Amino acid sequence: MSFVRSVIPEFEAANAKYAASFDKGHLPLPPGRKVAVVACMDARLDPAKVLGLQEGDAHVIRNAGGRTIDALRSLVISQQLLGTREIVIVHHTDCGMLTFSDTELKSKVRSELKEDADHIAFLPFKDLRQSVIDDIAILKKSPLVLDVPITGYIYDVKTGKAEKVKE
Amino acid sequence: MSFVRSVIPEFEAANAKYAASFDKGHLPLPPGRKVAVVACMDARLDPAKVLGLQEGDAHVIRNAGGRTIDALRSLVISQQLLGTREIVIVHHTDCGMLTFSDTELKSKVRSELKEDADHIAFLPFKDLRQSVIDDIAILKKSPLVLDVPITGYIYDVKTGKAEKVKE
Numbered sequence: 066m067s068f069v070r071s072v073i074p075e076f077e078a079a080n081a082k083y084a085a086s087f088d089k090g091h092l093p094l095p096p097g098r099k100v101a102v103v104a105c106m107d108a109r110l111d112p113a114k115v116l117g118l119q120e121g122d123a124h125v126i127r128n129a130g131g132r133t134i135d136a137l138r139s140l141v142i143s144q145q146l147l148g149t150r151e152i153v154i155v156h157h158t159d160c161g162m163l164t165f166s167d168t169e170l171k172s173k174v175r176s177e178l179k180e181d182a183d184h185i186a187f188l189p190f191k192d193l194r195q196s197v198i199d200d201i202a203i204l205k206k207s208p209l210v211l212d213v214p215i216t217g218y219i220y221d222v223k224t225g226k227a228e229k230v231k232e
Numbered sequence: 233m234s235f236v237r238s239v240i241p242e243f244e245a246a247n248a249k250y251a252a253s254f255d256k257g258h259l260p261l262p263p264g265r266k267v268a269v270v271a272c273m274d275a276r277l278d279p280a281k282v283l284g285l286q287e288g289d290a291h292v293i294r295n296a297g298g299r300t301i302d303a304l305r306s307l308v309i310s311q312q313l314l315g316t317r318e319i320v321i322v323h324h325t326d327c328g329m330l331t332f333s334d335t336e337l338k339s340k341v342r343s344e345l346k347e348d349a350d351h352i353a354f355l356p357f358k359d360l361r362q363s364v365i366d367d368i369a370i371l372k373k374s375p376l377v378l379d380v381p382i383t384g385y386i387y388d389v390k391t392g393k394a395e396k397v398k399e
Contacts, residue, residue: 072267072290072318073383079284080394087392089276094328096275100239106291106306108263109256111280117246120281123239124273127294129306138352139273139296145340147328151239161261161314173312180375185305208347216240225254227247 092121094147100124101143103200104155105131105162109222112155116227124149130162131155132188133200141209150213152204155227156197157220162189193219197230259288261314267291268310270367271322272298272329276389279322283394291316297329298322299355300367308376317380319371322394323364324387329356360386364397 101124104112112118112125124143126136131154133140143149167187174182190196197217204210218227268291271279279285279292291310293303298321300307310316334354341349357363364384371377385394 071381072265072320073381076283076320077394077396080282080392083281083284084392084394089392090390092276092389094274094276094326098239101273106268106293106310107261108288108290108292109259109261111285111287113278113280114250114287115247116243117250118278120278121275123275125275125294126273126296127292128303129293129309135302135305136295138302138354141341141349141352142296142328142337142354143273145337145344146332153239153243159261161309165313170309170312174308174376177312178376178378182308182376185308185376187305187309208345209341209349209352211345214238214240222259223257225247225251225256227244227251229244 089120096121096123096147096149098122099149100151100153101126101140101149102153102155103131103133103136105129105157105160107157107160110155110157110220115155115220116153130160130188130190130196131200133203135188137207137209144211150211152213152215154197154200154215154217155220156193157222158193159222160193163191163193165189194230198232201232256287263288263290263314263316265289266316267318267320268293268307268316269320269322270298270300270303272296272324272327274324274327277322277324277387282322282387282392283320297327297355297357297363298367300370302355304374304376311378317378319380319382321364321367321382321384322387323360324389325360326389327360330358330360332356361397365399368399
Protein backbone atom coordinates (compact mmCIF):
# COMPACT_ATOMS: atom_id res chain seq x y z
CA MET A 66 0.00 0.00 0.00
CA SER A 67 1.34 3.42 -0.86
CA PHE A 68 0.52 6.60 0.97
CA VAL A 69 0.19 9.55 -1.35
CA ARG A 70 0.27 12.90 0.38
CA SER A 71 -2.51 15.22 -0.80
CA VAL A 72 -1.51 18.48 -2.45
CA ILE A 73 -4.34 20.33 -0.73
CA PRO A 74 -2.49 21.79 2.31
CA GLU A 75 0.27 23.10 0.04
CA PHE A 76 -2.20 24.46 -2.53
CA GLU A 77 -4.13 26.29 0.19
CA ALA A 78 -0.98 27.76 1.73
CA ALA A 79 0.15 28.93 -1.71
CA ASN A 80 -3.25 30.48 -2.37
CA ALA A 81 -3.26 32.33 0.97
CA LYS A 82 0.10 33.84 -0.01
CA TYR A 83 -1.15 34.78 -3.50
CA ALA A 84 -4.34 36.37 -2.14
CA ALA A 85 -2.40 38.34 0.51
CA SER A 86 -0.69 40.46 -2.14
CA PHE A 87 -3.44 40.24 -4.79
CA ASP A 88 -3.99 43.46 -6.76
CA LYS A 89 -5.82 42.21 -9.89
CA GLY A 90 -9.39 42.49 -8.57
CA HIS A 91 -10.35 45.12 -11.12
CA LEU A 92 -9.88 43.08 -14.31
CA PRO A 93 -12.77 42.77 -16.77
CA LEU A 94 -14.15 39.41 -17.94
CA PRO A 95 -13.14 39.61 -21.65
CA PRO A 96 -9.45 38.83 -22.30
CA GLY A 97 -7.50 42.10 -22.66
CA ARG A 98 -5.28 40.85 -25.47
CA LYS A 99 -8.20 39.25 -27.36
CA VAL A 100 -6.41 35.94 -27.77
CA ALA A 101 -7.23 32.32 -26.96
CA VAL A 102 -4.29 29.99 -26.33
CA VAL A 103 -4.77 26.24 -26.85
CA ALA A 104 -1.98 24.30 -25.14
CA CYS A 105 -1.15 20.85 -23.86
CA MET A 106 -1.91 20.01 -20.21
CA ASP A 107 1.73 18.91 -19.72
CA ALA A 108 3.11 19.73 -16.28
CA ARG A 109 6.35 21.18 -17.68
CA LEU A 110 4.57 23.74 -19.85
CA ASP A 111 3.31 26.91 -18.14
CA PRO A 112 1.69 28.90 -20.96
CA ALA A 113 1.65 32.12 -18.91
CA LYS A 114 5.41 31.96 -18.32
CA VAL A 115 6.24 30.67 -21.82
CA LEU A 116 4.26 33.43 -23.59
CA GLY A 117 4.46 36.21 -21.02
CA LEU A 118 0.78 36.29 -20.05
CA GLN A 119 -0.46 38.34 -17.15
CA GLU A 120 -3.79 37.79 -15.40
CA GLY A 121 -6.52 39.22 -17.64
CA ASP A 122 -4.64 38.80 -20.94
CA ALA A 123 -5.85 35.61 -22.61
CA HIS A 124 -8.14 32.61 -22.50
CA VAL A 125 -6.02 29.53 -21.89
CA ILE A 126 -7.55 26.23 -22.99
CA ARG A 127 -5.55 23.13 -22.13
CA ASN A 128 -6.05 19.42 -22.74
CA ALA A 129 -4.00 16.30 -23.44
CA GLY A 130 -1.94 17.21 -26.50
CA GLY A 131 -3.42 20.71 -26.89
CA ARG A 132 -5.77 19.25 -29.51
CA THR A 133 -8.01 21.89 -31.09
CA ILE A 134 -10.89 19.57 -31.93
CA ASP A 135 -11.28 19.07 -28.17
CA ALA A 136 -11.21 22.85 -27.63
CA LEU A 137 -14.01 23.72 -30.05
CA ARG A 138 -16.73 24.30 -27.43
CA SER A 139 -14.44 26.63 -25.51
CA LEU A 140 -13.25 28.48 -28.63
CA VAL A 141 -16.81 29.20 -29.79
CA ILE A 142 -17.60 30.64 -26.34
CA SER A 143 -14.32 32.59 -26.38
CA GLN A 144 -15.01 34.16 -29.79
CA GLN A 145 -18.78 34.56 -29.76
CA LEU A 146 -19.27 35.74 -26.18
CA LEU A 147 -15.91 37.15 -25.07
CA GLY A 148 -14.47 38.71 -28.20
CA THR A 149 -11.17 36.90 -28.79
CA ARG A 150 -9.89 37.38 -32.35
CA GLU A 151 -6.64 35.41 -32.48
CA ILE A 152 -5.66 31.81 -31.65
CA VAL A 153 -2.26 30.50 -30.56
CA ILE A 154 -1.60 26.74 -30.38
CA VAL A 155 1.22 25.29 -28.24
CA HIS A 156 2.27 21.64 -28.51
CA HIS A 157 5.64 20.50 -27.10
CA THR A 158 8.56 18.10 -27.38
CA ASP A 159 8.54 14.82 -25.39
CA CYS A 160 4.72 14.90 -25.36
CA GLY A 161 2.93 11.91 -23.82
CA MET A 162 0.65 11.87 -26.88
CA LEU A 163 3.58 10.56 -28.94
CA THR A 164 3.89 7.46 -26.75
CA PHE A 165 0.70 5.50 -27.33
CA SER A 166 -1.99 4.64 -29.86
CA ASP A 167 -5.72 5.03 -29.42
CA THR A 168 -6.10 1.23 -29.59
CA GLU A 169 -3.43 0.69 -26.93
CA LEU A 170 -5.04 3.08 -24.46
CA LYS A 171 -8.49 1.59 -25.04
CA SER A 172 -7.00 -1.88 -24.32
CA LYS A 173 -5.34 -0.56 -21.16
CA VAL A 174 -8.61 0.99 -19.94
CA ARG A 175 -10.40 -2.31 -20.60
CA SER A 176 -7.74 -4.23 -18.74
CA GLU A 177 -7.25 -1.83 -15.80
CA LEU A 178 -10.76 -0.51 -15.30
CA LYS A 179 -12.85 -3.31 -16.87
CA GLU A 180 -14.55 -0.55 -18.84
CA ASP A 181 -15.10 0.24 -22.47
CA ALA A 182 -13.74 3.60 -23.69
CA ASP A 183 -14.75 3.08 -27.31
CA HIS A 184 -16.79 6.31 -27.26
CA ILE A 185 -13.66 8.41 -26.60
CA ALA A 186 -11.12 9.40 -29.28
CA PHE A 187 -7.92 9.86 -27.26
CA LEU A 188 -6.28 11.87 -30.10
CA PRO A 189 -2.63 10.77 -29.81
CA PHE A 190 -0.22 11.65 -32.63
CA LYS A 191 2.92 10.20 -34.20
CA ASP A 192 4.43 13.38 -35.63
CA LEU A 193 4.67 16.48 -33.46
CA ARG A 194 5.03 19.06 -36.23
CA GLN A 195 2.17 17.48 -38.19
CA SER A 196 -0.03 17.56 -35.07
CA VAL A 197 0.28 21.36 -34.99
CA ILE A 198 -0.40 21.68 -38.73
CA ASP A 199 -3.42 19.37 -38.40
CA ASP A 200 -4.76 21.34 -35.44
CA ILE A 201 -4.48 24.64 -37.32
CA ALA A 202 -6.25 23.07 -40.32
CA ILE A 203 -9.10 21.78 -38.14
CA LEU A 204 -9.81 25.32 -36.94
CA LYS A 205 -9.44 26.89 -40.38
CA LYS A 206 -11.94 24.40 -41.79
CA SER A 207 -14.45 24.66 -38.96
CA PRO A 208 -17.48 26.79 -39.85
CA LEU A 209 -17.89 27.47 -36.11
CA VAL A 210 -14.54 29.24 -35.83
CA LEU A 211 -14.06 32.81 -37.09
CA ASP A 212 -11.45 33.54 -39.77
CA VAL A 213 -8.80 34.90 -37.38
CA PRO A 214 -4.98 34.66 -37.26
CA ILE A 215 -3.88 31.24 -35.99
CA THR A 216 -0.25 30.58 -35.07
CA GLY A 217 1.17 27.24 -33.95
CA TYR A 218 4.26 26.61 -31.83
CA ILE A 219 6.31 23.67 -30.66
CA TYR A 220 7.60 24.34 -27.16
CA ASP A 221 10.89 22.62 -26.33
CA VAL A 222 10.75 21.32 -22.75
CA LYS A 223 14.56 21.09 -22.66
CA THR A 224 15.28 24.69 -23.68
CA GLY A 225 12.17 26.71 -22.85
CA LYS A 226 11.96 27.93 -26.45
CA ALA A 227 8.73 28.04 -28.46
CA GLU A 228 9.41 27.56 -32.17
CA LYS A 229 6.84 28.70 -34.72
CA VAL A 230 5.55 25.93 -36.99
CA LYS A 231 5.69 26.97 -40.63
CA GLU A 232 3.08 25.26 -42.76
CA MET B 233 -12.90 48.42 -39.90
CA SER B 234 -10.83 47.71 -36.82
CA PHE B 235 -7.14 46.90 -36.76
CA VAL B 236 -6.28 44.35 -34.14
CA ARG B 237 -2.60 44.11 -33.35
CA SER B 238 -1.38 40.51 -33.23
CA VAL B 239 0.01 39.23 -29.94
CA ILE B 240 2.72 37.27 -31.75
CA PRO B 241 5.65 39.75 -31.55
CA GLU B 242 5.04 40.22 -27.81
CA PHE B 243 4.61 36.48 -27.19
CA GLU B 244 7.88 35.75 -29.01
CA ALA B 245 9.78 38.47 -27.14
CA ALA B 246 8.44 37.10 -23.84
CA ASN B 247 9.44 33.58 -24.82
CA ALA B 248 12.98 34.64 -25.74
CA LYS B 249 13.30 36.17 -22.27
CA TYR B 250 11.90 33.05 -20.57
CA ALA B 251 14.19 30.72 -22.54
CA ALA B 252 17.26 32.88 -21.81
CA SER B 253 17.09 32.06 -18.09
CA PHE B 254 15.45 28.63 -18.44
CA ASP B 255 16.69 26.00 -15.96
CA LYS B 256 13.90 23.40 -16.01
CA GLY B 257 15.18 21.24 -18.89
CA HIS B 258 15.65 18.20 -16.66
CA LEU B 259 12.04 17.65 -15.60
CA PRO B 260 10.42 14.24 -16.20
CA LEU B 261 7.18 13.79 -18.16
CA PRO B 262 4.91 12.54 -15.31
CA PRO B 263 3.65 15.33 -13.01
CA GLY B 264 5.80 15.46 -9.85
CA ARG B 265 2.91 16.17 -7.51
CA LYS B 266 0.69 13.49 -9.10
CA VAL B 267 -2.25 15.87 -9.47
CA ALA B 268 -4.46 16.97 -12.35
CA VAL B 269 -6.07 20.41 -12.06
CA VAL B 270 -9.26 21.12 -14.03
CA ALA B 271 -9.85 24.88 -14.26
CA CYS B 272 -11.77 27.45 -16.28
CA MET B 273 -10.03 29.06 -19.27
CA ASP B 274 -10.83 32.53 -17.81
CA ALA B 275 -8.10 35.10 -18.47
CA ARG B 276 -8.09 36.33 -14.86
CA LEU B 277 -7.38 32.89 -13.41
CA ASP B 278 -3.75 31.68 -13.53
CA PRO B 279 -3.90 28.22 -11.92
CA ALA B 280 -0.12 28.10 -11.43
CA LYS B 281 -0.12 31.36 -9.47
CA VAL B 282 -3.39 30.64 -7.62
CA LEU B 283 -2.25 27.19 -6.41
CA GLY B 284 1.52 27.67 -6.30
CA LEU B 285 2.43 25.32 -9.14
CA GLN B 286 5.94 25.14 -10.53
CA GLU B 287 6.85 23.66 -13.90
CA GLY B 288 6.70 19.88 -13.59
CA ASP B 289 4.17 19.76 -10.75
CA ALA B 290 0.73 19.12 -12.23
CA HIS B 291 -1.34 18.50 -15.30
CA VAL B 292 -3.49 21.56 -15.93
CA ILE B 293 -6.62 21.00 -18.00
CA ARG B 294 -8.61 24.12 -18.85
CA ASN B 295 -11.81 24.77 -20.75
CA ALA B 296 -14.81 27.11 -20.70
CA GLY B 297 -16.19 26.75 -17.17
CA GLY B 298 -13.63 24.16 -16.05
CA ARG B 299 -16.25 21.50 -16.82
CA THR B 300 -15.07 18.00 -15.95
CA ILE B 301 -17.19 16.17 -18.53
CA ASP B 302 -15.17 18.03 -21.17
CA ALA B 303 -11.92 16.98 -19.45
CA LEU B 304 -12.59 13.23 -19.40
CA ARG B 305 -10.30 12.30 -22.31
CA SER B 306 -7.44 14.24 -20.73
CA LEU B 307 -8.08 12.85 -17.23
CA VAL B 308 -8.03 9.23 -18.44
CA ILE B 309 -4.67 9.91 -20.15
CA SER B 310 -3.41 11.71 -17.03
CA GLN B 311 -4.32 8.84 -14.70
CA GLN B 312 -3.73 5.79 -16.89
CA LEU B 313 -0.53 6.85 -18.62
CA LEU B 314 1.03 9.51 -16.40
CA GLY B 315 0.16 8.42 -12.89
CA THR B 316 -1.82 11.32 -11.40
CA ARG B 317 -3.79 10.27 -8.33
CA GLU B 318 -5.62 13.41 -7.21
CA ILE B 319 -7.94 15.91 -8.94
CA VAL B 320 -8.49 19.57 -8.10
CA ILE B 321 -11.32 21.54 -9.76
CA VAL B 322 -11.28 25.36 -9.95
CA HIS B 323 -14.34 27.35 -11.04
CA HIS B 324 -14.54 31.10 -10.30
CA THR B 325 -16.76 34.07 -9.55
CA ASP B 326 -18.01 36.29 -12.41
CA CYS B 327 -17.70 33.34 -14.83
CA GLY B 328 -18.91 33.84 -18.39
CA MET B 329 -20.71 30.50 -18.12
CA LEU B 330 -23.23 32.16 -15.76
CA THR B 331 -24.27 34.67 -18.44
CA PHE B 332 -25.93 32.62 -21.18
CA SER B 333 -28.02 29.53 -21.87
CA ASP B 334 -27.15 26.74 -24.28
CA THR B 335 -30.16 27.73 -26.41
CA GLU B 336 -29.08 31.38 -26.53
CA LEU B 337 -25.57 30.58 -27.71
CA LYS B 338 -26.87 28.16 -30.34
CA SER B 339 -29.16 30.94 -31.62
CA LYS B 340 -26.27 33.39 -31.67
CA VAL B 341 -24.09 30.96 -33.64
CA ARG B 342 -26.92 30.40 -36.11
CA SER B 343 -27.41 34.14 -36.50
CA GLU B 344 -23.72 35.21 -36.61
CA LEU B 345 -22.15 32.28 -38.45
CA LYS B 346 -25.15 30.86 -40.32
CA GLU B 347 -24.17 27.52 -38.85
CA ASP B 348 -25.81 24.92 -36.69
CA ALA B 349 -24.10 24.10 -33.38
CA ASP B 350 -26.71 21.62 -32.23
CA HIS B 351 -24.06 18.92 -31.85
CA ILE B 352 -22.24 20.90 -29.15
CA ALA B 353 -23.33 21.08 -25.50
CA PHE B 354 -21.92 24.43 -24.38
CA LEU B 355 -22.29 23.47 -20.68
CA PRO B 356 -23.18 26.84 -19.11
CA PHE B 357 -24.47 26.90 -15.53
CA LYS B 358 -26.79 29.03 -13.38
CA ASP B 359 -25.34 28.28 -9.94
CA LEU B 360 -21.59 28.48 -9.40
CA ARG B 361 -21.39 26.38 -6.24
CA GLN B 362 -23.65 23.73 -7.77
CA SER B 363 -21.46 23.63 -10.90
CA VAL B 364 -18.50 22.53 -8.76
CA ILE B 365 -20.60 19.94 -6.89
CA ASP B 366 -21.95 18.62 -10.20
CA ASP B 367 -18.48 18.41 -11.71
CA ILE B 368 -17.13 16.46 -8.73
CA ALA B 369 -20.14 14.10 -8.96
CA ILE B 370 -19.56 13.49 -12.69
CA LEU B 371 -16.01 12.30 -11.97
CA LYS B 372 -17.01 10.21 -8.94
CA LYS B 373 -19.66 8.45 -11.02
CA SER B 374 -17.51 7.90 -14.10
CA PRO B 375 -16.21 4.33 -14.42
CA LEU B 376 -13.28 5.72 -16.44
CA VAL B 377 -11.96 7.82 -13.54
CA LEU B 378 -10.05 6.21 -10.64
CA ASP B 379 -11.35 6.58 -7.09
CA VAL B 380 -8.96 9.37 -6.07
CA PRO B 381 -9.33 12.45 -3.83
CA ILE B 382 -11.25 15.22 -5.65
CA THR B 383 -11.41 18.73 -4.23
CA GLY B 384 -13.38 21.63 -5.71
CA TYR B 385 -12.73 25.34 -5.29
CA ILE B 386 -14.39 28.60 -6.20
CA TYR B 387 -11.73 31.19 -7.03
CA ASP B 388 -12.75 34.78 -6.30
CA VAL B 389 -11.48 37.02 -9.12
CA LYS B 390 -11.87 40.08 -6.87
CA THR B 391 -9.77 38.81 -3.95
CA GLY B 392 -7.49 36.10 -5.35
CA LYS B 393 -8.81 33.61 -2.78
CA ALA B 394 -9.78 30.03 -3.63
CA GLU B 395 -12.56 28.78 -1.34
CA LYS B 396 -13.11 25.06 -0.92
CA VAL B 397 -16.61 23.90 -1.87
CA LYS B 398 -18.14 21.71 0.82
CA GLU B 399 -20.63 19.18 -0.51
